[in-house]
Amino acid sequence: MAKKITPRSKDYSRWYTDVIQQAELADYAPVKGCMVVRPYGYALWENIKDGLDRRFKATGHVNAYFPLFIPMSFLQKEAEHVEGFSPELAVVTYGGGKELEEPLVVRPTSETIIGHMYAQWVRSYRDLPILINQWANVVRWEMRTRLFLRTTEFLWQEGHTVHATYEEAQEETLRMLDVYADFAENDAAIPVIKGRKSESEKFAGADTSYSIEAMMGDKRALQAGTSHNLGQNFARAFEIKYLDQNNELQYGWTTSWGVSWRILGAVVMVHGDDQGLVLPPKLAPYQVVIVPIWRSEDEKAQVLEATGRVKAALTDVRVKVDDREEYSPGWKFNEWEMRGVPLRIEIGPRDVAVGQVVLARRDIAGDKSVVPISELARRVPQMLTVIQADMLERARQFQKENTYQPTTYEELKEAVAKGFALAYWCGDPECEAKVKDETKATTRCIPLDQGGVGPGRCAICGKEATERAIFARAY
């Protein structure tokens, strides 16, 4: 079965779907809007999970698990929350052959049921902070879906914390935003802009939402993680109260933050090319693929022996040996390029004779080098580090080149047609709505780092503005 990937320039969206299906990351499920994550995609997701989970634990968080089903009445306790999520709910009305007295919602997010439990667990200031994360599936009924980016069911992590003060909750909210940015840049090689969401774009029930925003290969934005300061909204709705040091009852302050498998879609779109996936070494299921090349049985024995030695030397590297007989070396080169393996090692009989191999980088087409076998244990990890850094740098450069700083509405319209617009915005929702209506671009976030510039004039209405926002068309 010959595999063909639509070129990005021809149809970016088709390219994305082709890459995901042909690299066997995922497949469409026979349930509307749902997806199957295939083993290669799941191995990538496992590495993403590990990278995040390690960071959560290093910042004092623990994992737990809360129920899939939430009584409908729970959602109704927080007015904005239920309004935001009602249109997206999947509802269980029958259980064990009987109609349920109260319908159960399949969790779209878990602030409500976790809030209910926290109200029982928190008694005194000594119980705070509560710093819990869960890895779970959630369901949001989506009209238009796209593999990984927007699916009815998706896998994610959701952190839910309770603090004694506003300040601590705010500190946590920003800490987790930093954790997400650190993961995105250092593990996924995706440069991100950390910022505050506008009122219209914030999470239903939050006081303030923050996000990390990344630029995809087609210059559109993708929100890759969010962190919310929920104020006392859920604490009041669910009665999360604690006795403070003066023995007075206080409401807690809560946060929530989440990253889903959509970040896997971002990895595809930020780094991929017309040959397929390009995976950052830290996340790649296989960091190195070894393709042994032989014609005769004699050659085969020699080459496979050398292959075994090379694999054994690469102790801390995730190595795949592709010694299948039914495919040619050329076919294998294409296959593993399409699957984005960062480094390929080619070993042929002449290489074995002189004790060397050919190393080919996936991220730079045609970049091949010849390395003595005795050097591989040192050189391969080095090259993986270089590839990881280069991928981040290239993505950073791409984002920079395609970010504009329009000062007039005309310039802004031009900018969002071809990339990100970093523009002064007065904060008026009407200006935001106008841009959205006329260009389909939305405010992605108001960057925390404003670049040291002072106040200016709103690029839309010309009124005074204290901050700049990122406007872009988004996934």
Added chain:
Amino acid sequence: MAKKITPRSKDYSRWYTDVIQQAELADYAPVKGCMVVRPYGYALWENIKDGLDRRFKATGHVNAYFPLFIPMSFLQKEAEHVEGFSPELAVVTYGGGKELEEPLVVRPTSETIIGHMYAQWVRSYRDLPILINQWANVVRWEMRTRLFLRTTEFLWQEGHTVHATYEEAQEETLRMLDVYADFAENDAAIPVIKGRKSESEKFAGADTSYSIEAMMGDKRALQAGTSHNLGQNFARAFEIKYLDQNNELQYGWTTSWGVSWRILGAVVMVHGDDQGLVLPPKLAPYQVVIVPIWRSEDEKAQVLEATGRVKAALTDVRVKVDDREEYSPGWKFNEWEMRGVPLRIEIGPRDVAVGQVVLARRDIAGDKSVVPISELARRVPQMLTVIQADMLERARQFQKENTYQPTTYEELKEAVAKGFALAYWCGDPECEAKVKDETKATTRCIPLDQGGVGPGRCAICGKEATERAIFARAY
């Protein structure tokens, strides 16, 4: 809040719930039959997952993820399967505010939807075997629930494989049964009996089901894992076909196998005592708790300095230091005993002065030894290994002592009232039903290891019997 655990002798079932709630493994959820796994319980579950996942990968399996929702029509494709699961289904009838045309079932197990996908992925014998596992939540509407053992929603893993021949499928079925037994005995310190399920107890849709059965502290049985040879039942229902080496179309042979968080309940019941949990070192979230003891500030500084050194020396051990000021050493001893930490290290000022600490084993009441600090890095891992082995051996002894070999129906009735009965059974479902009706004991399994005995007489009807079965009351 003083914690009290009901003694096992008074009310075993209450003891079990007390231990789980007070050790903060889990809590009841506000949704009927559902449960919240708290951080300490989840850390235990993570270790269980790791132990199993490592073994799955070592036997060539990979992970993937399939959808939560299954079209109702899929379940109906396999007649026995739908009959078995229909009474337990949770059904989504509304999505995105609209009534669905076809109701969606929340997966009770995933043979059907995975079978549907496999039918698309399998083309030729070269694609076989498919060896996929998924970690997921499933839902079965249960009338009477019990924490971890029987909950409406539960976490588990389900392996689903496709093979070219019956023999390979059977080999896989038994391989995974061995993997489960290996995990149960070596990580969970739970001795298990591997065996075949009777026709009436097998999985709905399987040709043959196998299980591992363990004896709990109240001498009842618990099925801790199952492995099914599904024959061609699901391959035919979902059209999983492949071209064989002769280019002829053949149906595949499938297996499925699963372990859920119920095995965590088994860990509680096999090892726990009236003080609470006793956790096997390989699974314990904390293998060692260090309790520093001081009265004056001077002593505190010395003791905490030594505590730091001890913790630093125990590099490959999961160590918790409990240096909280608001609790007394005695309170902490009780707390961590209740939570089942295998080893406690006590460090007081006199210990520091002479360079030693006190080590207390959780599994043997009153077992304390004095060990030089300089020896700890060697002795602690040793003791953990000893504890792990001793726990398995004690559980094995307990199982042996409470397993009887009745030859008459009267003896069998007596045996199942006080433990396991290993008895000849002719295989007639009527004999099985009679035992169940009159004693509530069921056939747990027909052990693969029959102990080298020949044929005998059915303990129930006296007819000829070729095999012995385990009869017991079960969870």
